Amino acid sequence: MKLIHIIFLFIVVLTMNINGETLSEGKLREVSISILILDIIKIDDANQRSTIDFVVQLEWMEKNLVSKWKEKTLVSEDEIWTPDIQIFNDYNLIKKKKDLYEVNPDGSVLYQQRFVGGINSRHNFSEFPLDEFIMKIQIVAINPDVIFIVSNNSPEDRSHRYSISGWKINSEWIEVGVGDERFKDLANTTYFIAAKRNINYYIWKVIIPLAMVVFMSWLVFWVDPIQIGAQLTVGATAMLTMIAYQFTLSNLIPPVSYLTRLDTFILLSNIIVFIALLEAILTSNLVSHDKKTIARRMDYLARFIFPIAYTIVFIKSFWI
DSSP states (O other): OHHHHHHHHHHHHHHHHHHHHHHHHHTSEEEEEEEEEEEEEEEETTTTEEEEEEEEEEEEEOGGGTTTSSSOEEEOTTTSOOOOEEETTEEEEEESSOOOEEEOTTSEEEEEEEEEEEEEOOOOOTTTTSOEEEEEEEEEESSTTEEEEESOSSOOOOGGGOOOOSEEEEEEEEEESOSOGGGTTSOEEEEEEEEEEOTHHHIIIIIHHHHHHHHHHGGGGTSOTTOHHHHHHHHHHHHHHHHHHHHHHTTSSOOOSSOOHHHHHHHHHHHHHHHHHHHHHHHHHHHHTTOHHHHHHHHHHHHHHHHHHHHHHHHHHHTO
């Protein structure tokens, strides 16, 4: 008899646990979510912000709304339960229409809203200008009894329709529950947009003009060291041009504490220009001590050493 009682109690406890889990799970409301990117208007590197035009769609079932209306009806959020979503990383996002909810006779509720404006996304610039930028739209449900179900795991490729220039959109995807630690206990969804920077702009507007200034500093190797004034003028002009050029480039990215690929290239270019100026001063000094042959030999060797060194700098900065 005792064995039968023990088995009976075990079955009762197990049944209670199963029912408890079922009730606990039943409290969660499943909300289907999808995000459609209409346009990517701008990526602001300096402020680490993107301007995006997108639509958020939510859909869920409400049993107490079944047959409440005989046809599709638009209602306000005060008349029904809503998941109360917030876009966590928005920056002055604007809603393009009033918040209304479409209720069907079968109890299904549909919500659509179009947002246009800024989205904050942190970016690592260490590979700049060969970097990739992952933009995020982070959506959080403030209500604790919500669970998101993704309805568009494979978004349509619309990158060719976007207005953004200077970037190539590589991929887009949506994931649930991968958001910030601060809302890990709430339902959250993140839409990712991976963009790769188009380096052509920086080749023509930054790298080539910078290289031309470096090439200009090498003219000192082709001027006879007897002409001390001409050598020093060319070297000093190249050095000052490099400094002024750096101020012009300072607004391309925010003032980060680490060196980017472009920073490394600019720094090494400055060093090469400065060494060329030092070489001009050294050969001028040799000429003043009547060592013209040594000075001319140094200039001759520098004509080959500096281009080779700069080629290595370029490869190291942008390819390794």
